[in-house]
Each structure stands twice: as C-alpha cells, then as structure tokens.
Amino acid sequence: MTAQDLLQKLFRGGNDYRLTRFVILRLLGFVYAVAFLVAAQQLVPLVGEHGLTPARNFLVAIESQLGSRGAGAMQMPTLFWFGISDQALSISAWIGFALSLVVLSGYANALILAVLWIIYMSLVHVGQIWYGYGWETQLLETGFLSIFLCPLLDLRPFPKRPPPLLVIWLFRWLGFRIMIGAGLIKLRGDACWRDLTCLYYHYETQPIPNAISRYLHFAPHWFHKFGTAWNHFIELVVPSFSFGPRHVRHIAGLLLVSFQVVLIVSGNLSFLNYVTIIPFLAC
Numbered sequence: 001m002t003a004q005d006l007l008q009k010l011f012r013g014g015n016d017y018r019l020t021r022f023v024i025l026r027l028l029g030f031v032y033a034v035a036f037l038v039a040a041q042q043l044v045p046l047v048g049e050h051g052l053t054p055a056r057n058f059l060v061a062i063e064s065q066l067g068s069r070g071a072g073a074m075q076m077p078t079l080f081w082f083g084i085s086d087q088a089l090s091i092s093a094w095i096g097f098a099l100s101l102v103v104l105s106g107y108a109n110a111l112i113l114a115v116l117w118i119i120y121m122s123l124v125h126v127g128q129i130w131y132g133y134g135w136e137t138q139l140l141e142t143g144f145l146s147i148f149l150c151p152l153l154d155l156r157p158f159p160k161r162p163p164p165l166l167v168i169w170l171f172r173w174l175g176f177r178i179m180i181g182a183g184l185i186k187l188r189g190d191a192c193w194r195d196l197t198c199l200y201y202h203y204e205t206q207p208i209p210n211a212i213s214r215y216l217h218f219a220p221h222w223f224h225k226f227g228t229a230w231n232h233f234i235e236l237v238v239p240s241f242s243f244g245p246r247h248v249r250h251i252a253g254l255l256l257v258s259f260q261v262v263l264i265v266s267g268n269l270s271f272l273n274y275v276t277i278i279p280f281l282a283c
Contacts, residue, residue, distance in 0.1 A: 016162075017162060017163045017165070017168055017282075018158055018162055018163070020163070020168070020281060020282060021149050021150070021162075021163040022106075022157055022158060023281055024146065024149065024171070024278055024281050024282065025103055025108045025113075025146060025149065025150070026103070026104060026106065027274065027277065027278050027281070028103065028113075028142065028143065028146050028275075028278055029100050029101070029102075029103030029104030029105075029108070030100075030104050030274070031139060031142075031271050031274050031275045031278070032096065032099075032100035032103065032104075032116055032120070032139070032143070033097055033100035033101055033104055034271050034274075035096075035100075035120065035136075035139060035271060036093050036094075036096035036097035036100055036119075036120070037093075037097050039089075039093040039096070039123050040090060040093035040094050040097060042130075043089045043090070043093055043123065043127075044086045044089055044090060046127070046130045047089070047126055047127060047128060047130065048086040048089060049085065049086050053128050053129065053130070055080065055084055055089070055126035055127075055128070056084050058126060058128055059072065059076075059078075059080065059081065059084065059126065062075065062076055069081060076125050077121065077122075077125065078121065078122040078123075078125040078126055079092070079118065079119070079122040080122055080125075080126050084126070089123075089126075092119050092122065092123060093123065095119065096116060096119045096120060096123075099112055099115060099116050099119075100116065103116070106157040107155040107156070107157065108150055108155065109150045109151055109152060109153055109154055109155050110147050110148070110150045110151065110152045110153075111152060111153065112155075113143065113146050113147045113149075113150060114147050116143060117140065117143040117144055117147060120139065120140060120143065121140055124136050124137070124140060133270070133272075134272070135269075135270055135271060135272035135275055138178065138272070138275055138276070139271070139275050141174060142174065142275055142278050142279065145167060145170055145171060145174065148164065148167045149163045149164075149167055150163075168282045169243075169282075171278070171279040171281075171282035172242045172243060172249075172279065172282050172283060174279040175239065175242055175256065175276075175279035175280050175282070175283070176239040176240070176242055176243070178276055178279070179234070179235045179236075179238070179239040179256065180235070180236065180239055182235050183231075183232060183235030183236040184236070186198070186231075186232075186235070187232075193228065193232075196224075196225040196228040196229055197224070197225070197228070198224075198228055199224035199225075199227045199228050199231075200221065200224050203216045203217040203266065203267070204217050206267045206268075206269075207267070207268060207269060208267070208268040209267060209268070210266070210267060210268055212265060212266055213266060213267055216266055231259075234255060234256065234259045238252050238255050238256060239252070239256070242256075242280075242283050249283040250283060252283055253280045253281065253282075253283025256277075256280040256283070257277050257280050257281070260273040260274075260276050260277050260280075261273075261277075
C-alpha cells in the first residue's frame with residue numbers, strides 16, 4: 001500500500017463506523033447539554049458583573065498584562081472579547097444548550113458542532129478557576145474531534161459519507177492518553193496506589209459521595225485491594241489494546257466503558273465519566 005492509498009483510506013472512512021458516529025454524537029450532545037445547562041445556571045453568579053470573579057475584570061487584566069486586546073485574544077480566545085455582560089453569558093449558554101439538544105435528538109453536522117465548540121471554549125476561557133477542572137478541557141478536545149466526524153452541512157442521523165478513519169483513530173488515541181495519564185498520575189501521586197490501599201479511603205473522601213459510596217466504603221479490605229489492582233489494570237494495560245485487531249478492540253472498549261459505569265455508580269465526578277466514555281466508543 002502506497003502512502004497515497006493509506007491517506008485515502010484514512011480520510012475516506014468505512015461503513016462500519018456510521019453507527020459508531022451516531023452513538024458518539026448522541027452521547028456528546030448529552031454531555032454538552034449538561035455542561036451548558038450548568039453554565040446557564042451558574043455563570044452569572046460566578047463570573048457575571050457582580051459575580052465572585054467577574055469575567056470582565058479578568059479580560060481587562062489579560063489585556064493590560066499583554067498590552068492589547070488582540071494579544072489577549074490570541075492567548076485566551078473567547079467570543080467575549082467582542083463584549084461581555086450577564087445577558088451575553090446567559091444567552092451564550094442557552095444557545096449552546098439548545099444546539100446540544102439538536103445533536104442529542106439525532107441531527108448534527110460539522111457547522112453545529114463547531115458552533116458548540118466555539119461557544120463552550122469561550123465560556124471555559126472566561127470561567128477562570130471555576131472551569132479549571134480536567135473534564136472541561138477534555139470536553140473541548142472531544143468536541144473538537146467530533147467536528148470532523150460529520151459532513152459539513154448534512155444533518156441526517158446517518159449521512160451517506162462515512163466518518164474518516166483518521167478521526168476514529170484520533171478518538172482511540174484520546175482515550176489512550178486519558179487512561180494512561182490517569183493511571184500514571186495515581187502511581188506518582190501517593191504511595192497508597194502502589195500498596196493497593198487507596199480505596200480504603202476513596203469512597204469517603206471523593207467529591208460528593210452518593211448513597212452507594214457508604215456501602216462500598218465499608219467493604220472488606222480484600223475487596224478494596226482488588227479494586228485498586230483492577231483500576232491499575234484498566235488504566236495502564238487495557239488502553240494499549242484500543243489499537244489492536246477488531247475483536248481485541250471491542251473487548252478493550254467494553255472493559256473501559258464498564259469501568260466508567262462503575263465510577264458513575266459509586267460516586268459523583270460531574271460529567272467526567274460520561275465524556276470519558278465517548279472516545280472508547282471508537283474501539
């Protein structure tokens with residue numbers, strides 16, 4: 001196979017991934033909808049004109065530090081350089097929410113996904129510490145890749161043009177990086193991950209434990225040790241199989257998705273686990 005043949009295959013795509021694209025975009029629409037709904041409720045109290053950390057002051061400080069609005073826009077791109085107000089923040093969030101519902105309902109193209117990405121990036125970049133969590137940038141990267149899954153204008157749930165295989169592989173690469181990074185940072189961060197005791201405390205100290213967390217916290221120590229070892233296996237070993245043959249990828253994808261489902265059931269990490277499932281669907 002020549003280099004030209006390889007490039008044509010990667011960009012031409014294949015029929016097998018049309019259903020994959022459909023499922024990825026529906027889940028992305030759901031995550032976007034949650035994210036924009038949260039923004040619509042919280043942005044003004046957090047970064048509005050009378051909020052805890054006003055976004056207008058933040059943009060003025062960036063402009064002052066870098067010397068010009070243009071330099072600030074290059075460093076921190078956001079639509080709100082053209083003007084920011086409480087009304088603009090709210091309208092942007094509600095427009096994003098409405099477009100998210102369109103995607104969730106089965107209709108998406110590259111233009112809609114690009115608008116969603118631009119609006120959410122604009123919100124994140126003025127969100128300051130409130131939008132400093134990893135799942136915000138992860139949603140932006142996932143949303144950016146999704147733009148290239150779709151035709152430019154065709155809104156149909158199953159358009160004729162299949163998704164480019166290159167984008168499918170980039171989703172697998174995204175999932176690999178997320179999991180390997182999560183596994184390595186645990187091993188480097190605390191000895192309890194190396195001696196398999198971290199789950200002794202995890203369910204109690206995690207953000208916003210749910211009703212099931214209490215029962216898991218009081219599980220036997222052997223259960224916690226097994227859970228920690230299983231975590232390392234899923235995060236450090238399984239992701240490599242995302243690039244293997246089809247059946248191997250399917251098994252890896254099933255393990256990776258089921259791991260995120262367990263995290264959803266046992267705790268509350270906002271939409272992190274939902275957005276993390278998206279790249280695994282490309283397995």
